[in-house]
Structures are given as C-alpha cells and as structure tokens.
Amino acid sequence: MSTAADLIARSNRLGSDPRNTNFAGGNTSAKGTEIDPVTGEPVELLWVKGSGGDLGTLKESGLAVLRLDRLRSLVNVYPGLDREDEMVAAFDYTLHGKGGAAPSIDTAMHGLVDAAHVDHLHPDSGIAFATAADGEALTATAFGGRVAWVDWRRPGFQLGLDIAAIKAANPDAIGVILGGHGITAWGETSQEAETNSLWIIETAEKFIAAEGRESPFGTVLDGYTALPEAERLAKAAALAPSIRGLVSTDRAQVGHFTDVPVVTDFLASSEHPRLGGLGTSCPDHFLRTKVKPLVLDLPATATVEESLARLTELHEQYRLDYAAYYDAHKVEGSPEMRGADPAIVLIPGVGMFSYGANKQTARVAGEFYINAINVMRGAEAISTYSPISDAEKFAIEYWSLEEAKLQRMPAPKPLAGRIALVTGAASGIGKAIATRLAAEGACVVIADLDLAKAQEAAAEIGGTDVAIGVQANVTSEDDVQASVDAAVLAFGGLDLVVNNAGLSLSKSLLDTTVADWDLQHNVMAKGSFLVSRAAAKVLIDQKLGGDIIYISSKNSVFAGPNNIAYSATKADQAHQVRLLAAELGEYGVKVNGINPDGVVRGSGIFAGGWGAKRAAVYGVDEQDLGKYYAQRTLLKREVLPENVANAVFVLCTSDLSHTTGLHIPVDAGVAAAFLR
Incomplete structure (x- = not known):
C-alpha cells in the first residue's frame, strides 16, 4: 500500500x-x-x-x-x-x-x-x-x-x-x-x-x-426535565418558526432540531446556565456554534406564548452581547461582524435548535454542541471547565485566514436557505418541482399519499440534508398539520409551499356522482385550503415572507367537455390564489398560480385512467394524447413536468419579488385559456 x-x-x-x-x-x-x-x-x-x-x-x-x-x-x-x-x-x-x-x-x-x-x-x-x-x-x-x-x-x-x-x-x-x-x-x-x-x-x-464526580452537572432542576415525547415534539414544532425568524435577523438560516437525552439532561441540570454562558472552547466547536448559545431561562412547563415572549427578549440581549464582544476585541483590519444571531438555541424540556446557511451546516453545528456538552461533562467531572478566553475565541473567529476560507466558498444558489413543501411530489409534476427546487439550493419536503414513494423520491433527490419524504393525505387536517410539523422539525421552518396534490375524474355532468364531486373537491379545493392554512401560520410566525404556489390548470378558465368536477375544483383553486394573495400580502407572503395544459408524460394522474378517458373524448389513441395536446397549442409543443417546475422556480426567485395574485399559463399557448 x-x-x-x-x-x-x-x-x-x-x-x-x-x-x-x-x-x-x-x-x-x-x-x-x-x-x-x-x-x-x-x-x-x-x-x-x-x-x-x-x-x-x-x-x-x-x-x-x-x-x-x-x-x-x-x-x-x-x-x-x-x-x-x-x-x-x-x-x-x-x-x-x-x-x-x-x-x-x-x-x-x-x-x-x-x-x-x-x-x-x-x-x-x-x-x-x-x-x-x-x-x-x-x-x-x-x-x-x-x-x-x-x-x-x-x-x-x-x-x-x-x-x-x-x-x-x-x-x-x-x-x-x-x-x-x-x-x-x-x-x-x-x-x-x-x-x-x-x-x-x-x-x-x-x-x-x-x-470523575458522579454528577458533574449538579442536581436536577424541578420543572426542567424532558417533556413526554409527543408533548416535546409538539412544543418544538410550535416554537420552531418563531425561533427561526429570530435567528434569521441578519440572514435566512436553515435549522435542525434534536432532543437526544445528552441535550435534555444537560438542560435539566442546575449547572447548565453557568456552563452555557462559558461557551465552547475547541476552535472547531465555536467556529460552528458561535462563542455561546442562547439558553431559554424558563422551565419546561412554560407555555409556548411565555417561551416565545422570553426568547424575543433574550435574542435582543444576545445580539447586544455579541456586538459588545465584537467591539471589545476587534482590531484594525478585523473583518466586519458577520452577524449577531445565535447558532444554537437551547430550550429546557424540549431540546436544541441549531442553525446554519444550509441543513448540513445546521446539523453539524448541533453535533458540535453535543461534543461541547460532553467536553463540559468530562472537565467538570475531574476538575472545573475552563475554556479559552473570549479574546482568543475572537482571534480565531475573525482570523484573516478564516475570513479567506469563507471568501473562497462558492456563491450560494438562488434558493439557498429556503425550505419548500411540495404536495403530491412522489411523481410527475410534483417530483419535477421538488427536484428543481432542490437543485437550486432549497431543502425540500416531499409530501405524498404513498410514504414509500415519497421517501424514494427524496432519496433520489439527495440525502436527508436536502430532502425528506412524508406521508400526507391532503384531505386530512391532521395529516396536513403533521407534514408541516415535519418540515419545521426537519429544516427549522417553511418558506415555499406548492399545492400540487390532485386527481382527475373525466365524466360528463350526468355521469358525475356526488361522491365523484366530493372526492375531487376534497383533494384539491379542500386539500389546498388545508395546506395553505397550516403553512400560512408558519410563514406569519417566521416573519420572513414566503411563497404559496398553486398548480391549477388551464381548465380553471377553459370550458371543455366531460370535465365538470375537475374543472370546477381547478377554478376554486384559482380563486384561492387571488383571495390568499389579498389576505397574506401584509405578511410579505406572495401567492401565485400556474395553469398547465395536460401534462401526460410522467403523470400519475394520466397513467391512472384520466389519460385513457381524455383520449376517448378527443378520439385519439392514449399513446398519442401528448402529441394531440401539443398540436392544439399555438407553439405546437408538448408540456412536460419540467416546464411547470421551471415556472415554480421563477415565481419564487427575487426576480419576481413584486408579483402576487398572478396565474402563469404553462400550456404552450391555448388561446381559449388566455387570461382576461
């Protein structure tokens, strides 16, 4: 060798x-x-x-x-x-x-x-x-x-x-x-x-x-022990959006949550306020965790409202303290202060939120703070924890060599730091959207009725630092809330929601049953409403703005035969766009829609019987349906899932930062569906 x-x-x-x-x-x-x-x-x-x-x-x-x-x-x-x-x-x-x-x-x-x-x-x-x-x-x-x-x-x-x-x-x-x-x-x-x-x-x-001493972190504090798992996760999900908003004061951050016993036990100990205040010591640690964490000084029994009010106060003080740390140690030639927000936020009874420019950075920051807890435990067991001074920490944190390393990093992608939830994303249009958003730097939650397929699609896009798959029946209020909670616990919050989940029933008026009508509207009209409502709560709490995008259809404005239930619910979605744009604008949330023509290739809807029925309506072979749709357009082009994904990407970039309430046709030109 x-x-x-x-x-x-x-x-x-x-x-x-x-x-x-x-x-x-x-x-x-x-x-x-x-x-x-x-x-x-x-x-x-x-x-x-x-x-x-x-x-x-x-x-x-x-x-x-x-x-x-x-x-x-x-x-x-x-x-x-x-x-x-x-x-x-x-x-x-x-x-x-x-x-x-x-x-x-x-x-x-x-x-x-x-x-x-x-x-x-x-x-x-x-x-x-x-x-x-x-x-x-x-x-x-x-x-x-x-x-x-x-x-x-x-x-x-x-x-x-x-x-x-x-x-x-x-x-x-x-x-x-x-x-x-x-x-x-x-x-x-x-x-x-x-x-x-x-x-x-x-x-x-x-x-x-x-x-070493048997209890190096001291005694257990009453009211500070870990909450039961379900209660712990529910409180974490409720706190996460607002905490992310606080720590993104200088720049948007992606988050990571962990509630492993090493963290919750540390936060239940009587010595955790002193040790947390001393900060980390090893340069590899504090370069990722900052010199010290933000620690909530309330017991686990504090309500979400009480916790958020106190966190807001503590965050303001943290920023003042960090600015004072910078001012006390800066010298001529020191780089500009990179930001005064914490990278680690510790919540007794709940766990630890860690933050970074992307999911990997956030996750690694949390891992490093766990290392720091282990270090403090060992040092306190055999002696007293005594990290290097703040002056020495500053000399490394704002070292010209460290600054040069940061400057060598590649420019962030357009959607870096953004977190997306895409429904119906295990195949077809949804999968293409999720893939494009991830390729542009976003973290993506793929929600689908089929959990195995959602997880498979997420794995294809990348590891869990990029995408996760969750099960969600969008007609279920509980499922929808669970998928939003999964997003905020996995990545810290939510910035971009794509209402894509759907199905299609091609029947004439007389053949459409009440059950057909209810199913179609439950999935797309009610489902979009439930997803938008749950997501809007997060977006408002974060105070970072955001995007909600509806994958509607040209059928929301085009009247075709044997399509009453599907087209009516698409019209419902189209008006939801206008209504929510008017309501959520004051929070910086943009709401827009996309109206595709029939997307045949790769579509689960078309493969599930819709394609055969529409082909029968138009008198063509099912395998030629895509070509048929293309020939009836002005551009004579077939609409593909990637074309819809491109439109989603453009809508959520800074180039369209002043656009809301808009429907973008992605139909290769269907004159009858022109917006008036």
Missing part, C-alpha cells in the same frame, strides 16, 4: 468514529519518499489532510502534498507571532507538483514534528482534559508521562515549533494534550500512530469514568 493510501485508510478509520473526532475536525499526515520526476532523485514528502476536508470521508484529492525539506526550511524565515499568518501563504512554495488540496493552518504541526506519522484529533475526552482548570497536572497523573502538555496557542507555525520542541524534550512521549483544543499523537508507523491516538482517547475516557 502506498504512503498516501495507508494514510487515507487510517484517516477514514479514525474519522468514522465520533469518539475520536468531529465532522471535518482534526487532520492526519504521513511522511515518505518518492522519486522526483524532474531530477529522478528521491525526495522526502509530507502528505497531510488539506483545508476543509473530513477525515471520515477523506480521499486522495483531499490531501496536500509538500516537499519536506522546503517545509522545514521555513523555520529559517519564520518572522514570529506578529506575522504568523504569512506562513500559510508560504506553504504554497513548498508544494510538490500541483500540491493537491490547499494546506491547512495545521500543516506546520505535521511537518515539524519529528515523526513519520502524526494525528491531530478532537475527541471529547481529550478536550475535557484540555479545558480542565488544572489540565496540565491531570495530564501528568492520567497518562503517566506518556503524554505531555502544551499550553493553549492559536493553531499555526509557532504551535508546530512548540510541539516539535516538546517531543524532542520528551522522547518517551507518544503525544500531547493541546490546552483548550484537542490532542496530537505520533508514531514511526501508521499503525503505531493510530494505536497511540486511540490509547490517549481511551485512557482519558477511563480516567474520567473512574475518577
């Missing part, structure tokens, strides 16, 4: 276990020799995980490759702490060939430490020692001299020099605890480095378990 392949295998093993490190946290390296293709001579190289990668999923493309001799020669030109940031740019002059991924700030640690293989990780147990008030003494006690202590220093070239010097002075050491940060271990073989890393982690865990 090549050096790089061996390193990737070790990295994937270490990174796949959350006990060892968090997502995208830590880095690993290996040194080896290859033939320089220019000189034909052997050259010593360093392979190290590049900036922004994740150990658990690391591939060769994620490695930076540097010439070791040139990297070590940087020691001779290192200008000191005041010009530390210049060293990252200097790494570019040490790259071998094209160099692979961009070198991270931790590259010096890996290159300067005199060991063939180095692991830098962020295990909860290791950070517990790193953040303990007497962490240095505890390190000596727990590890028996095999692990040294390094005082907190911001990651960079000097930290690499520090660790290299400590290793040289402690030949029996297999690694170090990095104060306030994490661990670093090494070995002369890849297996030895991995073994040493795991030994440090496991030894720390065993020491905390054996020597």
Whole structure:
C-alpha cells in the first residue's frame, strides 16, 4: 500500500468514529519518499489532510502534498507571532507538483514534528482534559508521562515549533494534550500512530469514568426535565418558526432540531446556565456554534406564548452581547461582524435548535454542541471547565485566514436557505418541482399519499440534508398539520409551499356522482385550503415572507367537455390564489398560480385512467394524447413536468419579488385559456 493510501485508510478509520473526532475536525499526515520526476532523485514528502476536508470521508484529492525539506526550511524565515499568518501563504512554495488540496493552518504541526506519522484529533475526552482548570497536572497523573502538555496557542507555525520542541524534550512521549483544543499523537508507523491516538482517547475516557464526580452537572432542576415525547415534539414544532425568524435577523438560516437525552439532561441540570454562558472552547466547536448559545431561562412547563415572549427578549440581549464582544476585541483590519444571531438555541424540556446557511451546516453545528456538552461533562467531572478566553475565541473567529476560507466558498444558489413543501411530489409534476427546487439550493419536503414513494423520491433527490419524504393525505387536517410539523422539525421552518396534490375524474355532468364531486373537491379545493392554512401560520410566525404556489390548470378558465368536477375544483383553486394573495400580502407572503395544459408524460394522474378517458373524448389513441395536446397549442409543443417546475422556480426567485395574485399559463399557448 502506498504512503498516501495507508494514510487515507487510517484517516477514514479514525474519522468514522465520533469518539475520536468531529465532522471535518482534526487532520492526519504521513511522511515518505518518492522519486522526483524532474531530477529522478528521491525526495522526502509530507502528505497531510488539506483545508476543509473530513477525515471520515477523506480521499486522495483531499490531501496536500509538500516537499519536506522546503517545509522545514521555513523555520529559517519564520518572522514570529506578529506575522504568523504569512506562513500559510508560504506553504504554497513548498508544494510538490500541483500540491493537491490547499494546506491547512495545521500543516506546520505535521511537518515539524519529528515523526513519520502524526494525528491531530478532537475527541471529547481529550478536550475535557484540555479545558480542565488544572489540565496540565491531570495530564501528568492520567497518562503517566506518556503524554505531555502544551499550553493553549492559536493553531499555526509557532504551535508546530512548540510541539516539535516538546517531543524532542520528551522522547518517551507518544503525544500531547493541546490546552483548550484537542490532542496530537505520533508514531514511526501508521499503525503505531493510530494505536497511540486511540490509547490517549481511551485512557482519558477511563480516567474520567473512574475518577470523575458522579454528577458533574449538579442536581436536577424541578420543572426542567424532558417533556413526554409527543408533548416535546409538539412544543418544538410550535416554537420552531418563531425561533427561526429570530435567528434569521441578519440572514435566512436553515435549522435542525434534536432532543437526544445528552441535550435534555444537560438542560435539566442546575449547572447548565453557568456552563452555557462559558461557551465552547475547541476552535472547531465555536467556529460552528458561535462563542455561546442562547439558553431559554424558563422551565419546561412554560407555555409556548411565555417561551416565545422570553426568547424575543433574550435574542435582543444576545445580539447586544455579541456586538459588545465584537467591539471589545476587534482590531484594525478585523473583518466586519458577520452577524449577531445565535447558532444554537437551547430550550429546557424540549431540546436544541441549531442553525446554519444550509441543513448540513445546521446539523453539524448541533453535533458540535453535543461534543461541547460532553467536553463540559468530562472537565467538570475531574476538575472545573475552563475554556479559552473570549479574546482568543475572537482571534480565531475573525482570523484573516478564516475570513479567506469563507471568501473562497462558492456563491450560494438562488434558493439557498429556503425550505419548500411540495404536495403530491412522489411523481410527475410534483417530483419535477421538488427536484428543481432542490437543485437550486432549497431543502425540500416531499409530501405524498404513498410514504414509500415519497421517501424514494427524496432519496433520489439527495440525502436527508436536502430532502425528506412524508406521508400526507391532503384531505386530512391532521395529516396536513403533521407534514408541516415535519418540515419545521426537519429544516427549522417553511418558506415555499406548492399545492400540487390532485386527481382527475373525466365524466360528463350526468355521469358525475356526488361522491365523484366530493372526492375531487376534497383533494384539491379542500386539500389546498388545508395546506395553505397550516403553512400560512408558519410563514406569519417566521416573519420572513414566503411563497404559496398553486398548480391549477388551464381548465380553471377553459370550458371543455366531460370535465365538470375537475374543472370546477381547478377554478376554486384559482380563486384561492387571488383571495390568499389579498389576505397574506401584509405578511410579505406572495401567492401565485400556474395553469398547465395536460401534462401526460410522467403523470400519475394520466397513467391512472384520466389519460385513457381524455383520449376517448378527443378520439385519439392514449399513446398519442401528448402529441394531440401539443398540436392544439399555438407553439405546437408538448408540456412536460419540467416546464411547470421551471415556472415554480421563477415565481419564487427575487426576480419576481413584486408579483402576487398572478396565474402563469404553462400550456404552450391555448388561446381559449388566455387570461382576461
């Protein structure tokens, strides 16, 4: 196995276990020799995980490759702490060939430490020692001299020099605890480095378990324990829209909710207000969670109304506190404040809401705060939790290198940060709409009568950070509310609703039964009303505006034969658009409709018998129905699901920010259906 392949295998093993490190946290390296293709001579190289990668999923493309001799020669030109940031740019002059991924700030640690293989990780147990008030003494006690202590220093070239010097002075050491940060271990073989890393982690865990206090978070507070599951989720769903609105004061955020016991138990403890106020310590943690969370200081028994009123007050104070933190520590050249809203909101008895620019970022922020809770538990068990200072946190949060990393991120897609619910989305038009919205950056909830098909469609679109499938019979008030609740719990809220669910009965007036009429109207007229009503409550609570879009039909204005129930209910939907546009405009909610012609290809409605009946009405073969529809249009084009999806996308972009109450024909030109 090549050096790089061996390193990737070790990295994937270490990174796949959350006990060892968090997502995208830590880095690993290996040194080896290859033939320089220019000189034909052997050259010593360093392979190290590049900036922004994740150990658990690391591939060769994620490695930076540097010439070791040139990297070590940087020691001779290192200008000191005041010009530390210049060293990252200097790494570019040490790259071998094209160099692979961009070198991270931790590259010096890996290159300067005199060991063939180095692991830098962020295990909860290791950070517990790193953040303990007497962490240095505890390190000596727990590890028996095999692990040294390094005082907190911001990651960079000097930290690499520090660790290299400590290793040289402690030949029996297999690694170090990095104060306030994490661990670093090494070995002369890849297996030895991995073994040493795991030994440090496991030894720390065993020491905390054996020597730690039984109740490190103190006593359980009356009224703060987790609510029963159904009550807990109902309260979370009721709070979620308003909380999202608060934390989106500076920019729209996507949310993630978790109510795992590690969170609810922490919030039930007497020490949670003190510990929450201290914030996180490991840079990987607070870069994603911000320096501290917003913690509701009310018991689980507080009503939703009481909780929201207090959260509004606390959010205002949080923003003032964050601005004061920024003003207290900014220096000449500091980047502008990126936003004063919290990334973590903790609700006793309910759980944790975490936020980010997209679902993955929000979810990972929550995972990192769970890491932080575990760290606090370990540190409090063996000592007192003592994170790095706010000044040091600010120096990393507003580090020019961190700012440069943010600036390198690709521009967000048009619908990034928006959350959509599409009904009847497991096939046909609905699926095409959901697919297009997700492709443009939205998170999508696919609601359909068939749960298995909804989940299958969601899986095709992407993982659960992009789309989820839920079961919903739109004629059921409970089902509709459950689907909206699922959206706000999965992604934090709701911005865009597409009323697409429907069915078609092609019968003459005399053949249409009362049951036919009721079924048609229950699904589309009543169903659209129920979905819009449940969604509007969320949109109003969020105070972020939004879009409701109806997939109506040209039949809402075109009178055709043998179509009384279907066309009448489409006319009902068309007027709902106008009525809701008038009512919801004051909340910034736009309501628009789309009038397609018959969409035959990929349609569940047409495949379910509607196509055969309409073909019989027009005297054509069912397989030619799409062509027939096309030939009766002005443009002679068949309307496809993707054409309708395109119109939905345009309606919910900023380009049509001033358009509401509109019906857009997507019918290739049917003169009889022109809007008058």
